[in-house]
Amino acid sequence: MGRLNPVVKRLVLDVLKPHEPPIYELAAKLASLHGIDSVHVTLAEIDQSTESVKVAIDGSDIEIDRVKHCVEGLGAVVHSVDEVSVAKRMSLK
Amino acid sequence: MWGYIEKLRSYLRVSGVSSASRRYFVMNFFDGAMTMLGVTVGAFATGSVHPRTIIGAGLGASLAMGISGFSGTYMAERAERLRRYKKLRKAMLADLKRSMHSKAFRIASLWAAFVDGVSPALAAAVSMIPFALALVGVIRVEHALVFSILLIMAMIFGLGAFLGKISRENIFLSGFKMILVGVVTALICLLLAAI
Numbered sequence A: 001m002g003r004l005n006p007v008v009k010r011l012v013l014d015v016l017k018p019h020e021p022p023i024y025e026l027a028a029k030l031a032s033l034h035g036i037d038s039v040h041v042t043l044a045e046i047d048q049s050t051e052s053v054k055v056a057i058d059g060s061d062i063e064i065d066r067v068k069h070c071v072e073g074l075g076a077v078v079h080s081v082d083e084v085s086v087a088k089r090m091s092l093k
Numbered sequence B: 001m002w003g004y005i006e007k008l009r010s011y012l013r014v015s016g017v018s019s020a021s022r023r024y025f026v027m028n029f030f031d032g033a034m035t036m037l038g039v040t041v042g043a044f045a046t047g048s049v050h051p052r053t054i055i056g057a058g059l060g061a062s063l064a065m066g067i068s069g070f071s072g073t074y075m076a077e078r079a080e081r082l083r084r085y086k087k088l089r090k091a092m093l094a095d096l097k098r099s100m101h102s103k104a105f106r107i108a109s110l111w112a113a114f115v116d117g118v119s120p121a122l123a124a125a126v127s128m129i130p131f132a133l134a135l136v137g138v139i140r141v142e143h144a145l146v147f148s149i150l151l152i153m154a155m156i157f158g159l160g161a162f163l164g165k166i167s168r169e170n171i172f173l174s175g176f177k178m179i180l181v182g183v184v185t186a187l188i189c190l191l192l193a194a195i
Helices: A023-031 A064-073 B002-015 B018-045 B051-092 B100-135 B141-166 B171-194
Strands: A002-018 A036-046 A050-059 A077-092
Touching (some): A002 A023, A002 A064, A023 A036, A023 A064, A050 A077, B002 B018, B002 B100, B018 B051, B018 B171, B051 B100
Antiparallel strands (some): A002 A050, A002 A077, A036 A050
């Protein structure tokens, strides 16, 4: 009989980042992670040293820790998780 | 290998060191070329054109310029970039130790220092090629002198053209302006030797 495991399908993060690297590089790096199908980044605010962006990630199995690690590797900081969608996925055991 | 190069490029892009490196390259390549022009013209003016002497003087000057350029630029760039990195950490309210920025500022300092150290040595090395050929008997010393000066002028012209391309000006005009500086330098050296 299979087990139903919850998987994260959508994640929306509030991220503070320096100007470099640019948002398309952040989006590309996140999109290259396993389990992520698409990434949408919107610039919310900008000041002399930093930018606040909304990062919307859609995928089949998003690993939140890997996403956070990737974001921090680019010098950015996750301020908050604004939205999350979780679904049940059948796994055979 | 390609992965390392891509990573290096991303660190240099994030740190914004490309424009500073371009400036260091131009200034120091020019320094190296002009130093060798001075050595060559000075040797000609004093009548002691010995390939071994010129190569020795050139190597000594290249080494001194290279070491001084590398160490001076590394210390200056590191101080400036560390200041910027700390300012960024304050703005982000985060440590940034695991971020690419903590590596980028160190690599940027090393890269700028490398460019500053290598560029005068490169210019000097190219200028010495005719004398190296004269040393092994491929060409005569008199020809080596002429070829070396022509090579230096060609490098200076190329540098001027490069600057013209960057600033979107007439590359030939930029090149000739640089050659003018070289010609004036050579004339001053000849004048001083005559006195």
